[in-house]
Amino acid sequence: MINHLRHMAVFARVVDEGSFRQAAKRLNLAPSRTSQTVADLEQYLGVTLLYRSTRKLVLTNEGSKFYVHALEMLRNAEAGLNELNALSQQHIGTLRISLPAFLTSSTLSTVIAEFAKQYPKVSLSLTFSDHIVDILNEGIDMSIRVGWLQDSTMMARKLYDGRRLLVASKEYVATRPTPSHPTDLLSWDWIRFDIRTNSVEFESATGEKVSITENTRFSVNSADALACFAKNHMGLAYLPEHIVAEDIKKGNLIHVLPDWKLKPLGYYAVWPNKSRRENLTLLLVRFLAEHC
Incomplete structure (x- = not known):
């Protein structure tokens, strides 16, 4: 039984990492040894825990149930180690x-x-x-x-x-009338981050709050891509300050409507x-x- 506690720990690591190779790397074992350990555990239990393919590992129904118990075993063990670590300040x-x-x-x-x-x-x-x-x-x-x-x-x-800043390239801003209010941006092109809504909330120094909808035909799934396409004159984008601060300083991007704040993150x-x-x-x- 004690030997198979180690097998359970290896099995849980394989599930966490999603591959024998990555689990072996974390455990400092040979991939073949990791695979054999899980195979030995399956033989001992008399069930298949993982479906193997060249692309990924998938838990069987039995594997899913067993993983919960393996996880609980590790939690209890690590809780004990953590408690001793806390006492020893290590x-x-x-x-x-x-x-x-x-x-x-x-x-x-x-x-x-x-x-x-x-x-x-x-x-x-x-x-x-x-x-x-x-x-x-x-x-x-x-x-x-x-x-x-x-x-x-x-x-x-x-x-x-964290602050967010509304930016666009100097070249793009030059093609539009200078805005003084968020509603002046309704006809501007926007680059949208596709995991958030297309509604943008502004607040003025006097407390006026305005919400507008992005006019967009271009969306990306990366904040770095937002900055890249803004610098390539595709339109407006709002991003965390640390991403655009240097480009604003260099003049690659313009801070649009600096007197209006975007809702912080x-x-x-x-x-x-x-x-x-x-x-x-x-x-x-x-x-x-x-x-x-």
Whole structure:
């Protein structure tokens, strides 16, 4: 029985990583050894846990049920280790984190690097994607979410608010009358980020609030692409300040309607209610909140 606890841990890692090769890399084992360990577990249980193909692994019904128990075993084991780590002040373990792709070069990434330097025994695996990841199914310990959180069973902490700026290229702005009010932009071309609505909310220094709808025929699924096409004279785009600040400084982009503010973005840390690495997750969350 004790030997098969290790088999369960390997099986759970394979499911989390989605491949034998990636799991082997995380566990510092040969891929063949990882595959054989799961095969031995299947033989012991008398059921198939995973369907294998050249492209991906898929859990069987039995595998899905068994994964829940393997996960619970790991949670309990890691909770014990985390408790001892907390008592000994030695922070050891691995955290898997997901972040929006537009944060690859940002203050937040810099702070995560500082965390890694301060806690050299904590390993970090970062995934950058502009699409929301499934924290539970993908084995993510903590996710950075940007925007406005919906009600959720997840734990969350707001880290900070970030400004967004409305921009367009100097060449594009030169083809239009100088705007003084958001409604002057109704006929302008917009580049839309396809994971958000096409409604844009403005607020003036006097508190006037205006909402307009983007006039768009061009959409992208990447914040970096938004900036790229704005610089290529395709129209208006609104982006986090850190992405466009340098281009505004160089004159590649113009800050349009600077006297009007766009609704700021909330930056949140989100993690499962029952985290497998609760102490390490909370340690990182507190570090981010203090330094961002």
